[in-house]
Amino acid sequence: MSYRAPVEDIIATLRHVAGLDGLIAEGLAPELDGGLTDAVLEEAAKFAGDVIAPLNRVGDTHGSTLKDGVVTTPPGWKEAYKAWTEAGWNALPGPEIYGGQALPTLLQSACTEMWNSASLAFALGPLLTIGAIEAVHAHGSEHLKQTYLAKLVSGEWMGTMNLTEPQAGSDLNALRSRAERVGDGTYRITGQKIFITYGEHGMTENIIHLVLARLPDAPPGTRGISLFLVPKYLVNADGTLGAHNDLRCSGIEHKLGIHASPTCSMAYGDNGGAIGWLIGEENRGLACMFTMMNNARLNVALQGVAIAERAYQQALAFAGERRQGTALDAPKGSAMSPIIVHPDVRRMLMDMRAKTQAARAISYMVAAALDRSHRETDEARRKAASERAAILTPVAKAYATDIGIDVASTGVQIHGGMGFIEETGAAQHLRDARICTIYEGxxxxxxxxxxxxxxxxxxxxxxxxxxxxxxxxxxxxxxxxxxxxxxxxxxxxxxxxxxxxxxxxxxxxxxxxxxxxxxxxxxxxxxxxxxxxxxxxxxxxxxxxxxxxxxxxxxxxxxxxxxxxxxxxxxxxxxxxxxxxxxxxxxxxxx
Amino acid sequence: MSYRAPVEDIIATLRHVAGLDGLIAEGLAPELDGGLTDAVLEEAAKFAGDVIAPLNRVGDTHGSTLKDGVVTTPPGWKEAYKAWTEAGWNALPGPEIYGGQALPTLLQSACTEMWNSASLAFALGPLLTIGAIEAVHAHGSEHLKQTYLAKLVSGEWMGTMNLTEPQAGSDLNALRSRAERVGDGTYRITGQKIFITYGEHGMTENIIHLVLARLPDAPPGTRGISLFLVPKYLVNADGTLGAHNDLRCSGIEHKLGIHASPTCSMAYGDNGGAIGWLIGEENRGLACMFTMMNNARLNVALQGVAIAERAYQQALAFAGERRQGTALDAPKGSAMSPIIVHPDVRRMLMDMRAKTQAARAISYMVAAALDRSHRETDEARRKAASERAAILTPVAKAYATDIGIDVASTGVQIHGGMGFIEETGAAQHLRDARICTIYEGxxxxxxxxxxxxxxxxxxxxxxxxxxxxxxxxxxxxxxxxxxxxxxxxxxxxxxxxxxxxxxxxxxxxxxxxxxxxxxxxxxxxxxxxxxxxxxxxxxxxxxxxxxxxxxxxxxxxxxxxxxxxxxxxxxxxxxxxxxxxxxxxxxxxxx
Known part of the structure; x- marks a missing residue:
């Protein structure tokens, strides 16, 4: 089932709900002046629909697999990622001095929606990289920035977030992974992490793990957690890759959905400790993590919008083709009508469409508020925008992901018996959507x-x-x-x-x-x-x-x-x- | 994850909502006098929990498979079915003269809920057999009754319903399968059917297919549809099995859920026509089908209740064990609390429980009304009961199956990240539940x-x-x-x-x-x-x-x-x- 990005509604929502025109008129988004928005969105729509979307079902049926410590992503996955980064899409949000385009969150968000409609499992990896970039950029030492940011921004390397442990899910107080000071400025990390998205794969030459752990003398609870950068391969002074760090993928999960996204258990320090570098200050890891998290929550909201949009498009197309029954006003003996003529089917389609667009509206409002919170020149206006973003972020995350499931489930229903058959693809959307209400809080x-x-x-x-x-x-x-x-x-x-x-x-x-x-x-x-x-x-x-x-x-x-x-x-x-x-x-x- | 039938709430619902006590007091259910209800339910609960429930996950992971025309059900499936029929459970609803117990629908329904909580995919097959028994008993010739009913009632043979064709799902007008009169009282059936539940398997020696088809001179539309009995193996005059009929399973579906239930494509008449016998009158097949369907809709409602109950039990157990965060009133520094102390988790559990019990209440009301529609001595009261059953049947079917999905999805949510992992089992309930809003209308x-x-x-x-x-x-x-x-x-x-x-x-x-x-x-x-x-x-x-x-x-x-x-x-x-x-x-x- 194909996907065509709803560029028209995306632009209308950016302009009329999120206030894109005002942002430009007030001079707060000079880079978007002169029609750049439309051009970027049209190009993104093309890439999402033509290159990524056809891989969504392949990714679901093949999944990512683990053998002898090596994770294999589905056929076509690595090539699509390479084409996507080479076209510059990974660099959209990155800081300019590291090769990024630093485009407004508003425009990024529209693109994020498209990648995720095309394939949630595909788009999820780069979202984690964005989080890693933000944390390193905001809190990392100059050495870390110089060593890692350009490669992460281009997408040559990917990043991960390592929070969860078996006993510590929502409650990070219970975190047990440990970090020891070596004395040379590096640390040795040991511990087991679970649910690490894209924790291991061969899509990029290196993977940069951001890992929460405790120092030996750390206070208990969340005030004793520090954040470390732990690369899969150590990076030599000249930027080339050195030895494999002391970390490995010890398992991948068998999940309800997003099969192509490898969800890894990671073992750090089997042989004495993985080499890590502190990000920010000791025991202040949670603050660094929150930097990544707010944006991540918006991105998960956009995943909810994205999967709802994809499910809606598929149900709409099916309802226009599948013939069962006749319209109420059809003459007796008429041939069967497409089911879209039946009032209850129309009601379901309108329900899907309206909820999807409402979730899009709220999510783009968050993005606009984030932009203003950084770009407003007036302190009071920055604060007001920041508070607005803070309020609407949980609303967007929860509502958009709730309706993601709801809309995908209605999509299955519109397909009737065919909706329960995996080959149809409608059920995949429901399975994929089911994670979004759970992760990122x-x-x-x-x-x-x-x-x-x-x-x-x-x-x-x-x-x-x-x-x-x-x-x-x-x-x-x-x-x-x-x-x-x-x-x-x-x-x-x-x-x-x-x-x-x-x-x-x-x-x-x-x-x-x-x-x-x-x-x-x-x-x-x-x-x-x-x-x-x-x-x-x-x-x-x-x-x-x-x-x-x-x-x-x-x-x-x-x-x-x-x-x-x-x-x-x-x-x-x-x-x-x-x-x-x-x-x-x-x-x-x-x- | 184990299942313990909620016998207490089942009995309370039977008595206080469905009016079991009144039924007995009015002399309309003499066979239930003297505590039989409790005894039957306790035994059924034991069988469901001890024998069937442990197979639910096995059935999901193995599924039923097709190779060279042979369908293999999951390990343990055939043995459990044999034990279940030998214990007499399949015969609960059957007519007494064919070895059945003809117990009130009310009591049967409570048992049906239990089998389906234990395993939807397992319990689904016998539900189709009940439909076949009803149709043959109500509309079949004496020859058909004598030949087939005793074996179907005992469960030695299973029955199926063959309605759907690729172009004819909800709209049976479009049915194309054909039946030719041979002149000896039999017919030759040709056509392709899809979505045939338990259409082929080795669990029983014979499978009795009920097939909708058109005679050559039949009027178009649903007034030209006839119902035929088409056995997998022809039955000799002495009751032994003869030749394999001209029918085969041409494929089985790869489905979102109920993996263990083989959903078959059936090909009739590859070699000239499968031998079939008319049930009821020519061109009146739809009326016979409706006989089966009303009861089938109640049974699907009970599947919704069943899966909701199972999901609730699993979520409740998990919430009592999984520790994250501390209770609001816990002293600072307390160890983590079981998540059941958190108000939002309690709210979700209450939501699951209340919806499950409400759906049970409506479904059992349907069963009671069906019993009264057959058992009341007064004509006017029979009619009133019949109308009540008619009204509440679609309400029960749709509401119970809607909340089946809803409750199973909340169950996944309560499990957090673990809910998305297939090994936990919470996701299976959601996948299994998803069919119930679709089939049987x-x-x-x-x-x-x-x-x-x-x-x-x-x-x-x-x-x-x-x-x-x-x-x-x-x-x-x-x-x-x-x-x-x-x-x-x-x-x-x-x-x-x-x-x-x-x-x-x-x-x-x-x-x-x-x-x-x-x-x-x-x-x-x-x-x-x-x-x-x-x-x-x-x-x-x-x-x-x-x-x-x-x-x-x-x-x-x-x-x-x-x-x-x-x-x-x-x-x-x-x-x-x-x-x-x-x-x-x-x-x-x-x-």
Missing amino acids: TNGIQAIDLVLRKLPLSGGNAVKALISEMRGVVGKVEGANTPGFGHSAARLKAAIDSLERATDWMLATMGARPGEALAGATPYLKLFALAQGGTGLARKALAMRAEENGAAAVATARFFAEHVVTEAPALELAVTEGAGAVEDADAVFAA | TNGIQAIDLVLRKLPLSGGNAVKALISEMRGVVGKVEGANTPGFGHSAARLKAAIDSLERATDWMLATMGARPGEALAGATPYLKLFALAQGGTGLARKALAMRAEENGAAAVATARFFAEHVVTEAPALELAVTEGAGAVEDADAVFAA
Whole structure:
């Protein structure tokens, strides 16, 4: 099943929801002046559709395999990666002095979506490299930067993140891997890591591992964790590769999805210790890790959008071809109609489309806020943008990945019996999507992050500013005199009212009764996403309604408001009056 | 991961929701008098947990394979089936004169749930045999009954249903398989069938295929379809097996889940035609098929309940063992707590539990109504029961299978990264569950069936009677003076109000504007299920609240009311004011 990047909606979302035009007009993205955005997106779309997308199914059926310590990626994988890096795509986000293009996150994000629609398993590797680049660039010594960054930026080498250990998943307090000071500025790393994405493979000549470990005299808990750079092959002073470091892949996982992405168990220090270099300060590894993580969460959100888009395209194509039954208004004895004429199938397709575009809207808003948080010249505006990015990141990550599963599952449903057959490809999207709600912080952790750490920013005013903007959109829908919006304004208004009341309840409750607040964290996050996504789609539709495809934008916004946003009052109740039912679980689990 | 049948909740649901006690008291289930129910369920629980459940993962990893026309089922499969039939479990539903026990559907259903929790792929085969027994018993000639029923009832032979062809899935109008009259009372069948569950295997000596085909002079469409019995091996007059019939398995599918259940492509008549016998009358095959189908839909509903129960048990056990983070009220420096202490994990577990039990409640209500539809002595009461079964069957099928996927997916989420690893087993439940919303009529078709064919029964009064019963339950919750119910009464009342308004809208709309009615069919069905399931759980909780585990029943009913039923008003809006947004899809799909 082919993939054609939805360049039109991507550009419309960048412009009308994420505010690309404003960014350029304010001089905050001078490199995008003069139509570069469209040109980059068209080229990326071509590469994603023509080169990567055809490998998605191959990657799923072959998977990556481990034999005698060697990981083999699927046929065509290495060649596609080489072509992709040679075309410069890996360098899009990298700093310019190391050969990168340092393009705005907004534009990068649109491309990230495309690579992941084409193949989640393929695009995942480079996302980890970006994280490694960011950590080394922000916290690494000059020596580390000079030795590693150019190769990582070009994609000649790939990077990994080594956090998880069997006993330490979400809770890094329990980390046990150890690092010993040698005295020459290097460290010796020992320990076992699991779930290391692209931990071993032959796609690049070297792999640069970023590894969390404890020094012998480190305090317990997360304040005693340091971050180390541990290359697969040591790098000589002249940049050539030296000896193999004391590390190996001890196993790869047999997973539900993303089969082509090797998920490795890594053993460090079988023979005395892998040689590592400290990144940042001793015992401050977690701060370095967080640098990588916020961006990574946005990228996982984009994976959710990406898989939903791919599943939608496949279901739409199938529904236009597969004939079963006849249309309600067809004359008796008519031949079978394509199933897209059936109201319930249309409803499902609209549901897929609207959720995908809403998740795209929220995710691109995060990207725009990140750009402003770096590029605004005014300190207060930088801070406001940074807080906005902080608030919307968990919302985007959790909502986009939740709907990724939801939309992919509806895609299977539209295929009927064929959807359950692996050769069709619809089921792969569901299997692949299933990881996104788990990694980079489970969606439950995103909800906790939103409620406990993000809502209180600027005393709650950062959230209130977003809510106030949402109300502005509703006002414009009300005044738009566009019948196609149907009941959108009323539904959005109800959702924003619910969000505001739930926000007030959260702000009042989290300090005194955190257990109650946390019982409602997940429904609160979803409520936030519905209001944010619904107003995002409405904003895009308002801007586009006079254009050629304006009616489609209005119809999509309307569907989301009338069929999805409607859940908002129920979510408010779950937040504000639902904690008791969660607490009563004592009676159940004690039984 | 082990499975222990939830005998306690099964019995409570049978008694307090499905009305088992009343059935017995009214003399309608004399065979269950004197504690037989408990004894049967305890034995079934033992067999399901000890013998079948351990095979579930083996079945998934080995799958069934096809080589040179021979299908091999996974190791242990044949032996378990033999033990299961020898213990008499296959004969539970069969007619007594053919060696069956003819136990009430209510009791059978509880057992069916258990077999399917233990292994969906295992239990699926015997479900098809039940369908074959019903069709032959209701419509077959005396010769067919004498030749086949005893062996099918004992399980010595298995049966299949052959409906689907590549061009004819949900739409049987397009069926092409042909049957020619030979003149000796037999027919020659030719054609290709796909998606035939347990179409070929070596678990039994013979396989009895029920095949839909057209006679040469048949009218087009579904009024020209006849049903034939086509055995794999012809049966001699003395009951021994004769020649292999002209049929073969031409392929088996590579599926997302239920790997152990061979899903076969069947070729009939490669060498002139398979010998078949007509079941019922010529061109009336569809009516015979419907006999099998209603019960089959209940059984698929029970599969949804079953997989949800298994996923819940696995997630609950994991959450009690896996340690990450510390409880909110734990002293600083405490060791990690089991994740079941975290409010969001508790919320997810309660969500799984409440949805599973609500789906069980609705499904068992269907079974009870089916029993009354056969066993009531009064004609009017039989009709009322039959209409109730007709209404609740699509509700149970669609809701239970939808939550089957939902609950299994939450189970994966609770496992975190481990949930994505196949060895854990959580992912298998999600993969297995995914078929249930598709086969035996997609859930979209269930919703259409509910709205177009079931709502109008007795001029809408059959539905209204159910709604009125639901109101009675709310009255009792209001008067119960049990604080543990929290806001349950208010939430249930709101849902029933929504259901009643949506029902009136549907009854008024389906004739004049069927397209609008069908656009809301799926949300309508879900709304129905929330009100029915919510009041079902409340009824059980009311009956149990003074018992030892009463608090758990009340807490579960409360969670469902406060966190799940709350969506009802949103669903009402989708039904009564959401059709426009679906119709506007024209602007989208034409673009």
